[in-house]
Each structure stands twice: as C-alpha cells, then as structure tokens.
Amino acid sequence: MTLLDVRDLTVSYRSGGREVPAVRGVDLSLAPGDTLGLAGESGSGKSTMALALLRLLPATARISGQVLFQGEDLLTAKWSKLRAVRWAGASVVFQGAMSALNPVRTIGDQLTEPILLHEKVDERTARQRAARLLEDVGLPARRLSSYPHEFSGGQRQRIMIAMALACRPDLVIADEPTTALDVMVQAQILQLLTDLVRERGIAVVMISHDLSVLAQTCDRLAVMYAGRMVELGASTEVFADPKHPYTSALARAFPTIGDAASRRAPAGLPGDPPTPSSVGEGCAFAPRCAHAVDACRSTATELWPAGPGRLSACIRVLPDLAPAGTADRTGTTGSAPATSGSGAAAMEGGAS
Ligand SMILES: Nc1ncnc2c1ncn2[C@@H]1O[C@H](COP(=O)(O)OP(=O)(O)OP(=O)(O)O)[C@@H](O)[C@H]1O
Numbered sequence: 001m002t003l004l005d006v007r008d009l010t011v012s013y014r015s016g017g018r019e020v021p022a023v024r025g026v027d028l029s030l031a032p033g034d035t036l037g038l039a040g041e042s043g044s045g046k047s048t049m050a051l052a053l054l055r056l057l058p059a060t061a062r063i064s065g066q067v068l069f070q071g072e073d074l075l076t077a078k079w080s081k082l083r084a085v086r087w088a089g090a091s092v093v094f095q096g097a098m099s100a101l102n103p104v105r106t107i108g109d110q111l112t113e114p115i116l117l118h119e120k121v122d123e124r125t126a127r128q129r130a131a132r133l134l135e136d137v138g139l140p141a142r143r144l145s146s147y148p149h150e151f152s153g154g155q156r157q158r159i160m161i162a163m164a165l166a167c168r169p170d171l172v173i174a175d176e177p178t179t180a181l182d183v184m185v186q187a188q189i190l191q192l193l194t195d196l197v198r199e200r201g202i203a204v205v206m207i208s209h210d211l212s213v214l215a216q217t218c219d220r221l222a223v224m225y226a227g228r229m230v231e232l233g234a235s236t237e238v239f240a241d242p243k244h245p246y247t248s249a250l251a252r253a254f255p256t257i258g259d260a261a262s263r264r265a266p267a268g269l270p271g272d273p274p275t276p277s278s279v280g281e282g283c284a285f286a287p288r289c290a291h292a293v294d295a296c297r298s299t300a301t302e303l304w305p306a307g308p309g310r311l312s313a314c315i316r317v318l319p320d321l322a323p324a325g326t327a328d329r330t331g332t333t334g335s336a337p338a339t340s341g342s343g344a345a346a347m348e349g350g351a352s
Contacts, residue, residue, distance in 0.1 A: 002068070003170055003203050004030040004053070004090075009065040011048050011057065019062070020276045022048040024227040026065075027303075032170060033201045035194070037214025037235060039250060040224035041273050046207045049224070050173045053205075054086055070170070088118040090171035091164040093157075093193070095179050100160060101148040107134070107159055108144030111166060118167045133162040137192060154185040161193050165200070172197055175207045190217050211250045215239035223247045226274050226284035229303060233310040243312035246285045283313070291316065 011023040023045040030036055038046050051057045053067050055074060067074045069085060077085075094100045102110060111130035115121060121129070131141035137158040148156055157177060164172050174193060178186035190206075194217045197204045208214050214221055214235065221238040223231040223246065231244040242248040249269045271288040281300045286292040299315050306312035 001032065002029055003032045003034070003070060004028075005066070005068040006053070007066040007068070009049065009052060009063070009067065011045070011052050011061055011063050013058075014060045014062065018277070021279070022061075022227055022276060023052065024279075026224075026227075026229050028222060028229070028232070030171070030203050030205070033198075033203055034220065035197070035204045035206065035218040037211075037218035037221045038205055038207045038224060039209065039211045039214050039221060039247075041209055041250075041269065043273050043276075044224040045227040046209075046224055047175055048227075050092065050175045050205065050207055053173060054090060054092065055082055056092070084118070087114045087169065088167040089169055090173065091167070091169045093160050093164045093172060093174040093177045095176040101156060103148050106145050106147055107151075111144070111159070111163060114163065114166045129166070130162075133166055134159070136165070136196065137162045153181050154189060157181065157189050158192065161189070161196065165196060165202070168200070169202060171203045171205070173205045173207075176209075177206075186213075193217075209250075211239060211247070211253075223250065226279045227276065228284065228301065228313065229311075230285070230301075230313040231306075231311065232303065233306075237307075237310065243306040243310055243317055244285075244314040245289045245291055249288075283315070 006026060006028045009023055009026045010021075012019040012021045014020075026049060028036070038049065040046050048057065048061070052061070052063050053069075053074070055063070057063065063075055065075065069089060072081065074082060074085060101107075108127065108130055111133060112123070112126040115126040115129055116123065119126075127144070131144060134141050134144060139155060139158055139162075143151075148159075151159065160177070164174075172193075177193060178189045181189065190213060193204075193206075196202075204218070206214060206218050211221070211223070215238070216235075218235050221231070221233060221235045222229055223238070223244065225246050231238060231242065231247045233243070238247060239251055242251055253269050269288070274284050274287070282297040283289070283292070283299070283301050286296040289296065295315055301313045303311040303313050304315075304317050306314075306317040
C-alpha cells in the first residue's frame with residue numbers, strides 16, 4: 001500500500017514579475033513506515049517540496065502535479081480535508097522551534113491544542129496525552145506549565161517533535177529539525193525522532209543538506225539539485241556508492257557519520273549552485289562536474305535505472321549515451337530512460 005505518492009510535483013514562485021522555478025517535476029513514493037532522507041544544498045528545493053506536500057507554501061507559489069496522500073490529491077483537496085490531514089495524517093517539524101512555538105502560551109496549552117482540535121477527547125484526557133508526549137521526548141511532565149523561553153534550544157526541538165506526534169500521524173516531515181543546534185544535541189534529537197517514528201511505524205521525510213546524517217537515520221535517500229531529483233536509492237548504497245557526481249560531492253562534503261569536527265567545517269562543494277532561472281534542459285550540475293562532457297549539457301535529464309532499486313540522473317549510467325570509459329563505474333545494465341513515475345516505482349521497490 002502507498003501512503004504518499006508524489007507525481008510530477010512542480011513549484012515556482014512569483015518574484016519581481018518573474019516565475020522562479022524551485023521544484024521541477026519530482027516523483028516519489030512512500031509506503032507506511034518508510035523513512036526517506038531528502039538531501040541537497042541550500043536552494044535545491046527541499047523545503048519548497050516539503051511545504052508543498054501539505055500546501056503550506058506562500059500565496060506567491062504556483063504548484064502543479066499531484067500529491068496523493070492515502071489516495072487523495074492534497075493539491076486539489078478542499079480546505080476541510082486538508083485541515084483534517086494536517087497534524088492527524090501528516091505533520092511537520094520545522095527548522096527553528098522558537099519561531100514555530102507561541103512565546104506567550106505554555107507548552108501544555110500548545111501540546112493539547114491539536115489533540116483537542118482533531119480528536120473527540122476532553123481537556124483532561126488531552127492534558128494526560130500531552131504529559132505522556134513530553135515524557136516520550138525526554139522531558140518531565142511538570143514542564144507542561146512552562147513557556148518556550150524557559151527551555152534550551154534542544155529541549156524546544158524535542159517539544160516540536162512531541163507536537164508533531166501529538167495526533168498520531170502516519171507521516172512526519174522533518175525540515176532540517178536540528179540545524180540551529182550544537183552538534184552533540186543534533187545527534188541526540190535526530191536519534192530521538194528516528195526512534196519515536198520507528199517505534200510507532202510512522203513514515204518520515206527527513207530533510208537535510210548533510211548526507212551522512214540522513215544515511216544514518218533513513219532507509220532511503222533522495223538527492224535534489226536545482227529543483228530536480230538526481231539520485232534515489234537505499235541509504236547505505238547511495239552513501240557508499242553514489243551514482244551521480246553531485247551525490248559524491250555531497251558525501252565528500254559531509255564525510256563521516258558522527259564526526260563532529262568534519263561537520264563543523266565541512267569540506268564544501270566546488271563552485272556555486274545555479275540560479276533557478278539559469279537551469280535548462282541538460283544536467284544542471286554539469287558546470288560544476290569534473291566528468292561533464294557535451295552530451296551532459298544537451299541531453300534532457302531524467303532519472304534512469306542505475307542498478308537494483310537505484311535511479312540516477314547522470315547520463316554516465318547510460319552505456320549507450322555515455323562517452324567511452326565513463327559508464328562502467330555505475331555497474332548498471334539498464335539503458336532505457338525511466339518514464340514519468342518510474343522514480344516512484346523504484347522508491348516502492350526499495351521499500352520492501
Ligand atoms: N517565498 C519565496 N519566494 C521566492 N523564491 C523562493 C521562496 N522560497 C524559496 N524560494 C526560492 O526557491 C528555491 C528553492 O528554495 P528552498 O528553500 O526550497 O531550498 P532548500 O533546498 O530548502 O534550501 P535551504 O536548505 O536553504 O532551506 C531557491 O532558489 C529559493 O531562493
């Protein structure tokens with residue numbers, strides 16, 4: 001069964017009289033309980049994609065495609081349906097808990113609110129649930145009466161996780177949930193989130209620019225570049241044996257899982273990401289890619305099969321298109337371009 005099926009999701013923003021493309025024709029699919037990491041540099045479209053899933057984008061955004069959640073397209077659903085899905089079906093852990101929490105209301109009030117809104121329970125039951133949730137994220141229940149400023153950054157992010165789990169959703173979208181935190185605290189919070197969703201069988205889309213963190217916490221990895229998906233596959237395989245040069249570069253930028261020193265000073269990627277409007281049909285990574293050849297700039301990119309359960313948008317996975325001697329590193333045998341939706345199919349396959 002599919003929980004989430006994203007088809008040809010495309011998002012642009014109206015800005016200064018122009019359309020700025022942010023997400024370009026992304027397909028992906030999640031089964032219940034799946035954990036998917038979404039990686040990419042700043043500006044690659046990760047947050048836009050996450051927010052688009054629940055139609056949380058600003059009014060300047062134009063969205064097309066389909067976001068089928070439990071079979072219903074959220075992009076065309078009525079507001080009443082959307083309200084019912086948010087929190088109870090799918091919830092979001094945003095970056096920066098301080099701005100997401102209301103500073104003048106107690107944590108208890110903020111935790112009970114979604115429960116009261118979405119479930120037919122009385123105030124006392126909601127309060128008991130909130131207390132349990134707080135304990136689940138490692139905070140004492142007595143802190144329900146405290147205000148957001150009375151917590152540390154890490155504790156506030158724990159509270160955001162408790163809120164996201166409050167209505168027992170089937171999907172949690174975590175958008176850089178630990179960005180502003182100290183490295184050691186980051187690791188603890190991610191571990192906590194991962195443990196809680198796995199215990200409860202909740203599916204997760206975890207967003208980060210740090211490929212090693214995602215490889216450690218999620219079963220599958222999707223890599224985005226300039227609004228497009230460029231690689232998909234099982235986390236351990238994608239991290240250990242990337243099929244796209246951009247993924248290799250990201251893996252090198254954040255080399256070792258749990259290595260605090262490297263995380264503080266990542267090696268960085270050569271060059272800058274393209275501006276959204278400068279991206280054409282060919283490979284957007286070509287200007288920064290050491291392996292780029294003319295065909296990279298002229299061939300329309302798609303996600304091609306790149307081994308069992310793997311997809312890559314690098315033409316070097318196509319033996320018949322790749323220049324001599326460049327296709328062998330991927331070890332792929334397939335050469336047929338994936339048709340629309342095959343990204344989703346491969347993600348499904350990888351979920352078994
Ligand atoms: N509200 C907005 N108005 C106009 N353009 C936007 C808006 N939000 C994002 N963009 C543009 O859309 C593109 C994708 O941005 P997005 O924030 O989704 O990327 P990201 O990968 O999540 O980056 P980050 O890690 O920095 O959050 C970028 O070019 C960004 O400048």
